Amino acid sequence: MSLDPSRDCPLCPRLVAFREEWRAREPDWFNAPVPVFVPRAGLGAARLLVVGLAPGVRGANRTGRAFTGDYAGDLLYATLKAFGFARGEFEARPDDTLELTEAAIVNSVRCVPPENKPVGAEINTCRRFLQPVPGEMPALRVLVTLGRIAHESAVRALGAKPSAAPFGHGATAKVGGFDVVSSYHCSRYNTNTGRLTEAMFHDVFAKARALADAA
Numbered sequence: 001m002s003l004d005p006s007r008d009c010p011l012c013p014r015l016v017a018f019r020e021e022w023r024a025r026e027p028d029w030f031n032a033p034v035p036v037f038v039p040r041a042g043l044g045a046a047r048l049l050v051v052g053l054a055p056g057v058r059g060a061n062r063t064g065r066a067f068t069g070d071y072a073g074d075l076l077y078a079t080l081k082a083f084g085f086a087r088g089e090f091e092a093r094p095d096d097t098l099e100l101t102e103a104a105i106v107n108s109v110r111c112v113p114p115e116n117k118p119v120g121a122e123i124n125t126c127r128r129f130l131q132p133v134p135g136e137m138p139a140l141r142v143l144v145t146l147g148r149i150a151h152e153s154a155v156r157a158l159g160a161k162p163s164a165a166p167f168g169h170g171a172t173a174k175v176g177g178f179d180v181v182s183s184y185h186c187s188r189y190n191t192n193t194g195r196l197t198e199a200m201f202h203d204v205f206a207k208a209r210a211l212a213d214a215a
């Protein structure tokens with residue numbers, strides 16, 4: 001079963017128009033809904049699911065691989081490697097040697113939104129592609145959600161109300177049988193302003209590692 005929308009998913013008119021605009025401007029870019037990034041051994045190998053917000057226009061929208069091509073991937077992949085969820089060299093290109101081992105990565109909104117800001121209807125519409133992912137991951141134990149929007153959409157995708165698992169950096173909650181750890185998003189803005197430090201991000205993944213190993 002494919003967990004990914006078609007390249008021409010028509011469901012969000014504003015995002016379709018933005019996608020078309022970028023296809024015209026940059027025909028060599030990916031410019032389509034970004035698929036789930038899965039371990040080489042398949043989704044069944046992943047004990048962790050990282051849920052991001054949406055592709056960056058010059059990041060995953062350009063390269064076609066989640067968190068690849070702009071700043072956000074630098075901290076995320078270094079951290080996944082540090083905690084044994086990935087290996088290889090991340091060089092911000094889909095043909096680098098970086099591979100996921102025990103993690104998968106998905107965005108709560110698969111298409112790039114203008115100014116990195118999806119609207120509520122787009123988040124709700126694209127949840128149909130987030131919802132089936134955990135069910136296809138038999139070894140899944142832990143979700144790490146990056147930012148409030150991704151967190152709340154993931155909690156809803158797991159069948160709960162956001163009030164059942166309030167967002168907070170490092171907060172953990174049991175949702176739908178999984179441990180969910182929320183984190184500030186690893187965006188350049190958050191790291192430049194000091195809202196998120198490398199140490200704070202490591203704390204989240206140390207927690208995820210411990211929860212994955214304990215389960």
Ligand code: SF4
Nearest residue numbers: 005009012033111126
């Ligand atoms: S954001 Fe999701 S639902 Fe909306 S057009 Fe893209 S793939 Fe389809």
